[in-house]
Amino acid sequence: MNKSDFVVRFAGEGGQGFMTAAIGLAAANTQSGYHAQTFATFPSQITGGPTWMQVRISTDTVLSRGDELDVLVVFNEEAYSIHKDEVRNGGVIIYDSDGMDLEGGESLGIPFDKLAKSTGNSRSANMVVMGALAGLIGIPQSILEEFVKRRWSNTARYGETIVPTNIHALTLGREAASSSGFEIGELNPPQKPNYEQIFVDGNQAICLGAVASGVQFYCGYPISPATTILIWMEKNLVGKGKFAYQVSSEIEAITSLIGAGYAGTKAMSATAGPGFSLMSEGLGMAWMAEIPLVIVNVQRGGPATGLPTKTEQSDLLNAINPAHGDVSLPVIAPGTVEECFYGTVQAFNWAETYQGPVVLLSEHSLSEKQQNIPKPNLETLEVQNRILYEGKNGYQRYEPGEISPMPIPGGPGSYVANASEHDGIGDTTHLSERHIQMTNRRFRKLESLMDSPYEHDKIDADVAIMPWGGSKGPAKEAYEKLLIDGKDIGWFYTMFLNPINPTLLEELRNKKLVLVPELNYLGQFASVLRSQGVNAEPITQYTGLPFKVKDLVQRISSRLAELENRRSAS
């Protein structure tokens, strides 16, 4: 039996090293033309704890993490009992036969450590496991050997011995698996893509998008799951005219970005819920004083300190409206690792063109998801820059009406960038006429952002589903299953959540019902859509984990059946 898709999960304390190897397995497979995606969930403690990671390898683009496991690798008995029920019929559970004793037909014991020691490299147990997996699904040895060589041959200290011992370990694992008699179906051969690819997680894709957009200034404060962006920037945003720094709080971060954006640079910070809340007043100021900047909120779960290491989509309302007073911040929510890249580029473009703050709303599940995506082509990438003021002094920077060229210190047109209501030159005012003019001006500026792209499919159907953010993948997979089941249903998607393209809104308003799968309690995007005249209804989940495709299929099907019943009753 041949398969186009393969899902393996590594679970249990002490599994970290194996997980690094799992990423390696994924990366190795993408080199040969497979598509891969990883998904991980970690406890808050630094080491140990109930951790698991999952890799899905496919001959097609991977949309979600995969509901059912072909192989479960467990590192202790607890992990076995927690995860065993997610193994599909005919799947295999691999365990260390030296440390554990699992009864049951579908489990395959391999003495990982013992085999590793026999190679002379006791740390090669993860390679034993890799070898076994490759054996089970028929991935050629050459792909893995290539990976081992690439990974270790440059490490001068180890290269000489580590490469042959690791390859030996791979072979031992493979032999143990093939002699066991287990078979789970061979993976179809890969289609080698005719374009270049990169293998990145969501946060890395955001960093690359920022660099491609010409980011010059980054300040941040460590917070899960956004910390890796800070670390990345500190390492890479160096050189003349570049600045990346860990400041003392998110209040410092947002206000220093205001200074940098005002001074003419492209500025960004990344944070998560608690830090985003602290940025609230500063975001209001950037809106008021018209300062371009980009804030990434990698959402985690819950209010307050919440669930730092789980995923949720519960900051949408706060992202659109983070500050007091009349504000409506532009929000872009990427739904895939690739969109993390392009969403960031667009966030900078938006910030520069409308001259104000833009929120890139990512989420934990994307931040740690590693995936192969086409390598972005910088030559064709459109990068926009704010219009600079080049006239004389005495400039009315905030003259009501259109977006106006921005003066930068060192150039002409000195003004006061003012967080209080102001007149044209930026002096504080309390006149009603001015407040009306300036409020209208700030909202009118959003009109320049309304031609954003969106996806639609089966536009004649009465009912459509419209997920947002990271729920796109599972919802897309569910949608495809529903179509195969013969359901009459349409599809909408955009990562540009505020402002929503008016043409898209019009199409949505024509639907009898728009179902919005989203990971929160309130049904936040559904309520945004309802407030704009769309009959939207949320399908919510707040477990801290992404949707499973089969749950979505079941919930959408039963909602459709309900509607059908009501129709035939009336």
Add this chain to the structure above:
Amino acid sequence: MTDKNPEYDFKWCPGCGDFGVRRALEQALQKYIIDTEIPIENNVIVAGIGCSGNMVHLLEGQQPFGIHGLHGRTLPIAMGIKSSRPDLNVTVVAGDGDFLSIGMEHIAPQAQRNLDVCVIVMDNAVYGLTKGQSSPTSHEGMITSSTPYGKMEDAVNPLKLYLTLGVSHVASALSSKIKDLSQMIYDAMKYPGFAIVHVQSPCTEYNNTYEQLKGNVKKGIQPMAWSLPEDHNPESVSDAQNIVDRDGIPLGLIYQAKDRTSFSKRVEETTSSMNGKSAEDIITLYSV
């Protein structure tokens, strides 16, 4: 900008100390742009929220760039400007409430970085703009609108605080001594590091302290303000500490760290001088 802009309706009360600070700042800025040949448009005033922060709109003469932001956040805004554009001369103007209460958390990190900005704190020991509540520098027992039975906290000693936090350049002044103040602001602008000029700038409306500060011989009131002794060595930490431990208001340059590297310099030496990779090269690192 008052002359030019009839719409702008904020006015300082007659006799407000901030008038003197404004005159001194205008003079210092004028001298600075002539001496350094840094044009006026390369100067930025970062203002806090309070009566004092309105300085940025009230300056007369050639207009620098300005940013009038949020209550308490002058320092990080200034850091964003200075570290993205080290070529700009950045001056912060803030009240004691803005700088020492809500904005207090920002002093220590900038002191450690030695952010090269000049800060002018206008201390009237009260919140002027919100109409007379107590501030960190209001003295214990002081009656204000928010301490109707007397303030129950000790007053903070700002000069001592700055020294403790490691501010590199600390000066103390009176708003009415415009010439001295102007020189101190000029020196602080030229100092390559974190420089604070702490100015006693009385609020005639809610805490008129002119008499206490300058004294009144007829009424037998001893002046609170006193000049530094001739032999004071501002480069000596212990001299500076002795000065700030004494009662009253010392006037002059209290402390100045000599060879401390400014933040711009640290950044330049550590990361700006590195060879950054191009976006294309960075992306290629992730190729499969």
